[in-house]
Amino acid sequence: MNIIKNRLYFLFLLGGMFAATTSCKNDDTPTPVEEVLAVKTIVPASGPVGTKVVITGTKFDATPANNTVLFNTTPATVTAATTTSLEVTVPAGATSGLVSVTVGGKTVKSASNFDLAARAVVEKQGNITASETWTKDKIYLLKGFVYVTTGATLTIEPGTVIKGGGIALDPAGLGKGGTLIINAGAKIMAVGTAAEPIVFTSNAAPGARKYGDWGGLVIIGKAPHNQLGSKGPEGGISGQLGTDNIADDNSGKLQYVRVEFPGIALTAGNEINGITFYAVGSGTTVDHVQVSYSGDDSYEWFGGTVNAKNLVAFRGFDDDWDTDWGFVGKVQYALSLRDPEYADQSGSNGFESDNFAGTGEPATAPNNGFPLTAPVFANVSNFVFPGTPNTNPGSGSGLYQSAMHLRRNTDISIYNSVFSGYPEGLRLDGANTLAHATAGTLDLKGIVLANTTISVRGDRATTGVSDAQALAYFSAATRKNTILTDASTLLLNADNFKLTAPKFLPQATSPLLKDAVWEGKGADAFFTKELFRGAFGTTDWTTGWTNFDPQNTPYN
Template sequence: MNILKNRMYFLLLMMGLFVGLASCDNDDEPTPPAEVLSVKSLTPSNGPVGTKVVITGTKFDPTPANNTVLFNTTPAVVTAATATTLEVTVPAGATTGLVSVTVAGTTAKSTGNFDIAARAVVEKMGTIAASETWTKNNIYLLKGFVTVASGATLTIEAGTIIKGGAPALDPAGSAKGGTLIIGAGAKIMAVGTVTEPIVFTSNAAVGARKYGDWGGVVIIGKAPHNRLVSQGFEGGISGQLGGDAIAADNSGTLQYVRIEFPGIALSQGSEINGLTLYSVGSGTIMDHIQVSYGGDDSFEWFGGTVNSKYLVAFRGFDDDFDTDWGFIGKVQYALSLRDPLFADQSGSNGFESDNFNGTGEPATGPNNGLPLTAPVFANVSNFVFSGTPSSAIASGSGSYQSAMHLRRNTDITILNSLFVGYPEGLRLDGANTLAHATAGTLDLKGIVLANVTTPLRGDRAATGVTDAQATAYFNAATRKNVVTDIPTLMLNAANFNLAAPAFLPLAASPLLKDAVWEGKGADAFFTKELFRGAFGTTDWTTGWTNFDPQNTPYN
């Protein structure tokens, strides 16, 4: 009997162990935490009373009346609801502040303010197929790529604000930052004034804006270039360059325009610049344009013949002035003021000039490389380090390299210009580039290099350019180029002040004389100034520029 009892006890024990092990199956998933009420985003994040706003979050009540929404302390009516979205209208009496949602006694608040604006927000997306006008009584929000189609003209009134939406607002779901693209055969008429510039800027709130918040402004024309007609565009923009080769092509007018926090990186090596110009023709008018906090190049010309005056590159990330693909236009009066802490992984330059843009190509490339990249720049001032120049990586992803990196068969001319505070002054790169310099088709005259660690160098390759060759070219007496230091220049004490710069040199500065206008500088486009650098006795940045866009309310 005892044996039977023992066997029964053993069987019961084994059954208990089996049940216990089964209940501890390693394949069981842990119970997910309960979802809680939250407010994740507000779209748009600013606007006047009456603006329709979509609040996204979690644990909302699908019955509209069961959700209580306050704009700061003012209640709003919920007109539509799901578990993750609420649609409301900004109520009368609302003031700038957080938006709160209360459901069943629990309250969640937005992470940022909703800004009550004086202007309505008009969303723009997709293709603009017919001519239209954007007016200063509205704020325009670019969502994804916004393209003005051939035959259409986009007119923008002076004083109008256009905001670039973040990638999350792309209606196509492709995570492309808001970008304005003026297609070949289309026009933009953006004519601001000194007191009412047109502003393209970030959609982020004051204090939260950053490099590459949105795409930028892209203009595509029909002027000559040196690529295949099937050449595509950077940054994921659809279409091809084409082969119209209309030198005087007219893409419209940009005057007194600011472009702030552009230059989104869609992938490595595929970015959109602050202002990107593809084959833009000389019939286009461009002057008084400032690009600030660009996430890639501030200005880049891919072919074309367009001429410009009064350009400002402020605190850009990569190059200030990049010329490629046979650009042959002219530019006078250009300024760059850099933040010493931010540079790009590619090595940031004042000028980067190529006959083509890419690797693995012959020196000439398609179309025998013609026309050669041969722009003429005059009266440029470019400032980086007021102290010892550094090539170390600071807060950005890379370091500073050269004031002028000239390579790949370029034929650029730079006259009467000032470069201060670069690790390198001139990098003359490539035997073919040196050949152009020696022949005089690449021309540097009236150049002042100051506070530069290595003023002159070649590419140092066995078949390229030696430092001695670059030095002999630059220092030829007929070129009237100078290597000096900052004290000798007698700059304004606030010249490097990033928040409130002042650029006019002192009255006794040597920069106010000795300009050289020989060769290509004799062109009638250029005003034959006596000074070198961008400034004589007049500060042409006054009134229309902004050196503190991070803290400017755009409502």
């Protein structure tokens, strides 16, 4: 009986083992491993700025704008996207290094570097007599004075880098720094983008660049001016201004363009500026332009009718906005941020505005003195430094002088602008200039002066405008101007004006965000009737295309 029981138990045990073995068999499909954000390949793995690159990986966003791609630390625009591939263009300013992709707050990096290849260098000298295009796959080196002659158009692609050779590279041996000169009747079509600005810069290596490394950009047009037709440009540039008087003359386009380390002062009153406009007409388009580290004025207009918006003057040496010889154009949204350690021996100003050339020259010499210099500027922010007025020449050759030095029969008008950190706010210089102000053809309204040692002054004993007369004009209630001893009440936040990483928006409760005045010449249709004073409201229009550290930017 026990034998039978044992056999039954044994059979039961085998059955249980068989059932257990059967139940362990896995007929289910394995659960897939969840995909994570990853970069797999970068093709090609090297190339110059402007190269199309395809990044493969996983968990990308199919909407291009939802993917952030950095070449080392420089952002690139994503032009096409799927969940497994991104198409981008190597951006200007990129350096060799890892490529990172950020999606939904998560960031991954490539396993190996993208190597930025040096672009071929094309040397340019002498005359350009036929139309040509400069492309972003090359670097263009200016040697001496380079003229685009009448009838020719120079087209420059977005992302192109042009370097100005120093005086030692002048092929004529005359010690002229590389300078691009657009003659009257010629055109420059330099149309960059926010993602790919066109850059004119020094030929020196990063860390070795300095003020006035090369000449600059000079554009000559056929618009009216108040000089003799035989008058030539400054700085040894050949040619004459002529008497064409074509108000809407078209010299081309400058859009999303940076000009870095230009400006050579050859002798007193004989200079090449960062960008110089001679009799340039209103048919010319100028917007989103930055001039940095100019060894002379950042911008100077000699006659002409050209208009502009969104201009930046950064760490210039002499004046920011210099207007002469009957310039009558309009400018809106202009920013100047200055290094308090660098100023010119002539006394650096924000605005310097003249009608005729110098002491002793009568206002009625050429063209009976007409047209008068009568530009209109609006929404300007000029900051030497948000704190104490600068009275120390530091590493420069001189001191700062005035936020606005208006003299020699000028008829300039400035609206809704803010100036801080100058030893003087307004210097109203000359009986004829005061007469224009009193008559209302020179108009200053909606202006804020802050942190100045002398807010408003005349020229005292020179030509008879007293401080009291100048102050009475500026302070008239109808002008709605403001004088502050402490710029902190503007709620700008001094940390926002760090020279290497500035941020320009006023705080949300800043008094600058209201009380703009759009009267008189400010009512012109060219101007967007903003509520704010100064260059910024709630949008920072410098984002993306400007560079506040060009000293350390590699351009290869």
